[in-house]
Amino acid sequence: MFDRVIIIVMDSVGIGELPDAHLYGDNGANTLGHIYRNIEGFSLPTLEKLGIGNIQGTRFIKKSSAPVGCYGRAAEKSKGKDTITGHWEITGIILDKPFPTYPNGFPADLISRFEKLVGRRVLGNKAASGTEIIEELGAVHMETGYPIVYTSADSVFQIAAHEEIVPVEDLYKMCETAREMLTGEHRVARVIARPFVGKPGLFTRTAKRRDYSVEPPAAMLLDHAVEQGYCVTAVGKIYDIFAGRGISRHVHTGSNRDGLKKTKDYINENGKGIIFTNLVDFDMKYGHRNNVEGYGAALREFDNGLCSLLNCLKEKDLLILTADHGCDPTTDSTDHSREYVPILAYG
Known part of the structure; x- marks a missing residue:
């Protein structure tokens, strides 16, 4: 035993x-x-x-x-x-059934609701590689403060933000808000915080990632x-x-x-x-x-x-x-x- x-x-x-x-x-x-x-x-x-x-x-x-x-x-x-x-x-x-996925991004009304809840517009809203979308939209994010929302082939609602633009604790709060919002038909498996640091062309995701699961x-x-x-x-x-x-x-x-x-x-x-x-x-x-x-x-x-x-x-x-x-x-x-x-x- x-x-x-x-x-x-x-x-x-x-x-x-x-x-x-x-x-x-x-x-x-x-x-x-x-x-x-x-x-x-x-x-x-x-x-x-x-x-x-x-x-x-x-x-x-x-x-x-x-x-x-x-x-x-x-x-x-x-x-x-x-x-x-x-x-x-x-x-x-x-x-017996998989979690919902969003190969074409999240519905516009869902994103609009999230923006109202967190008081910010968002960038992205598409299925993408995390490192690639940060390189694509990181500079705009740093200029505007708008978080980057994206998904993948998995059932995930991911939010990326630069640690100097959006403090990590604020990013976590956004993720908690998203987790509370995503219910019913939009009950995604995970909301993921994806903090990153660096400058355009040299962005790096940090170990402060957090997953918010159902x-x-x-x-x-x-x-x-x-x-x-x-x-x-x-x-x-x-x-x-x-x-x-x-x-x-x-x-x-x-x-x-x-x-x-x-x-x-x-x-x-x-x-x-x-x-x-x-x-x-x-x-x-x-x-x-x-x-x-x-x-x-x-x-x-x-x-x-x-x-x-x-x-x-x-x-x-x-x-x-x-x-x-x-x-x-x-x-x-x-x-x-x-x-x-x-x-x-x-x-």
Whole structure:
């Protein structure tokens, strides 16, 4: 019997297209396999030792002759391929219909209502890459103070603002207003604050991102754990994904490295319960930007850190590594992909 379970979500590290991937435009997607295929000599010794290459259906990933972990794959039952859907399903919530998306931007009346609520006009209102729309509209934003509103293939209402023009706390308040407004048919999965800094041509998004999610529609794993007296620790954006539900304590992180460090810090404490960590860099910094080399480097860094984390585990700890969806950086798309996700267990 285990006293504590550590769940680490390697955000977007999918391992091959699901049977219904064609319905989402994701034929042939294989995030991890294609990174192996496209980077010469690529290897992840710790994950390979745990058995990630031995999972049924994986391609291009090195197999272990004697894996030390339990391994398998999971197919998402819910409709969708976004962060909320993937994480919620890990805790037992199945969605029978996807959250609304806005490939042509949000309806004019919705934007008008938001502008009245926050007392500012907005820029953008279209589906776009976050880094690209900041480069496109950042200078105008700095001149006018108008926040940049945009979306993607996911169910998100994103608000970007320069930290020197709109203080981060004011940006968070705008997001809270949007979250309260977006109900009913416009109940998007997440409102996301996207603060950035820098000058035109040199804008950089900061680690002060915040996600404002809808609440889970039913009781789930984290709720039950807390009700039974266990400590549920959320590392990274887990607190945001579950709208604070079923969480005893939480800490935000600035990077994968920071997330691993904080996870190890909590492992080194005594106690019973769940440590639930999301490592978002794979997805946010590299998958959506089709940066194969960057994604590969982030995986190598994680693999090195994982080796150290394994040595921190206590006798009654169970480590579970998984993902929430794919985001294949080798395809033309810059959006998530509908893929199998790995399940690796060690303890």
